Amino acid sequence: MSEIFAGVTTSGETRLIGEVAQGAACGCFCRACGSPLVAKQGDVLSWHFAHVAKQENPECYVGALNLIRRLAIEDILGNAVLNLPECHVTIRRRSGLGHSDAKLVWQPEFERWVDFSMDAPKGATVARIRLVDGGVAELSVEATESSISALPVAVGDTGMIACRFPIPAPQHLRTFEAAMAQIRATAAWQWIRVPAGAAQVRHAIEQLDAQDRLEAARIDKLAHQRAVEAGSRWAGIAKRNRAGEAFLRPRQAPGIPPTSGGEEGAGDLLPGRSPGCTLTFYKLPGEKLWVRYMRADKRYVVIPFPGHPWVGWENDLPPAVGRYDPELQAYVLDDVFRGMEALAELSSTVKSGRSLAEFISDPCQD
Ligand SMILES: [Zn+2]
Known part of the structure; x- marks a missing residue:
């Protein structure tokens, strides 16, 4: 056509x-x-x-x-009140455990036209709309020859609504009334950006923040419980080790001063570690000692005790714990709880602390 x-x-x-x-x-x-x-x-x-x-x-x-688009724009702007489309948006928050989603649906209310430009070219803003809740949304109007599919929705300071309509067939393009009736019947209205200031969006973000804090607290609590549970086992092993050399004492000490400080002064022994996060140590059969910690990017990783890797450690842990990431040179626990459980099950000893030094010195001190 x-x-x-x-x-x-x-x-x-x-x-x-x-x-x-x-x-x-x-x-x-x-x-x-x-x-x-x-x-x-x-x-x-x-x-x-x-x-x-x-x-x-x-x-x-x-x-x-362009003429038909212009007529459609005039028709839309001729409305004193516009029935806006519902807002549908999913707000996704990434976290240590993957992500959490908040699915929102609400009906924004038109208050008034703020300004408009009838001759705005294709893709440009035709008008700005003031919403009852104080937000502002831009309107674009497009005539299209292709079929209309849903567009992805984002959150932005200023909202954006697209009104797209298929070019009417020739039999509907004989009169203004017929063309407008067809355009009104087939137009697809969709929010492309929902206003970030909308109460629904602000509320959802607050809830996700609260969820994040709850999740962090739960992980800390679980780590603490593990440490307490392991305490008695740990004490027993420590007692047995006291006569000889504690298994945690480094056999050689590359990079770790045996008595002083800890990792703070010894370079990047725990790459990417979130400052001050809890360390958890797992001793597995064969004197294999692992350290779990949280990275600054909120991912949990497990590596051999710094300075004491062994040949083939990259393939030592089962998939239930996590996956080996060659870039990080560490196992990444995609599912933190499942990974911790799986590691603990394999371990003869689990202990938590704040620094590597706690595990180099006498392990039964605490
Ligand atoms: Zn011509």
Whole structure:
């Protein structure tokens, strides 16, 4: 479909093909090239305008499309109150345990038009709308030849609504009323950006924040419980070890001063560690000692005790614990609880603390 269905009169008014006299008497000109038009209103072909001199260009059809878009914009802006589409948005928050989603649906209320520009080009803002809750939304209006599918929704300071409508078929493009009825019936209204200031969005973000804090507290509590549970086992092993060398005493001490400080002064022994986070130590059969900690990016990782890796450690832990990440050179616990449980089950000893030094010195001190 690429026939011209609209022209302009000498006084600049838009006329559709069914609204003019037949033939050269139509008195219309091409909006794009300015050439005089003749109206073809036959029985066989769909009604259309033709250029008198037949020098029609693709731009001429685009000009007609712009006219219909302009009429749609006028029609929309002519509403004193606009029925806005519902807001549907999912706010996703990433966290140590994956992510949490808040699905929101609400009905924003139109208050008034703030400003508008009838001749805004395709893709530009046609008008700005003041919402009852104080937010502002921009409106774009597009005529489209492709089918209309839902667009992704984001959250932004200023909202954005798209009104998209399919170009009506030729039989609906004969009069303004028929064209508008068709456009109103087929237009798809959708929020592209929902205003971040909307109460629903602010409330959901507050709830996600609270959930984050709760989750962090739960992980801390679980780590603490593990440490307490392991306490008695730990004391027993420590007692047995006291006569000889504690298994945690480094056999050689590359990079770890045996008596002083700890990891703070010894370089990046726990890469990416979140400052001050709890360390948890797991001793597995074969004198394999692992350290679990939280990274600054909120991911939990497990590595061999710094300075004491063994050949093949990258393949030592089962998938239930986590997956080995070659970039981090650590196991990443995608599911923190499941990973901790699986590690604890494999371990003869579990102990928590704040620094590596606590596990180099006499382990039964606390
Ligand atoms: Zn033309």
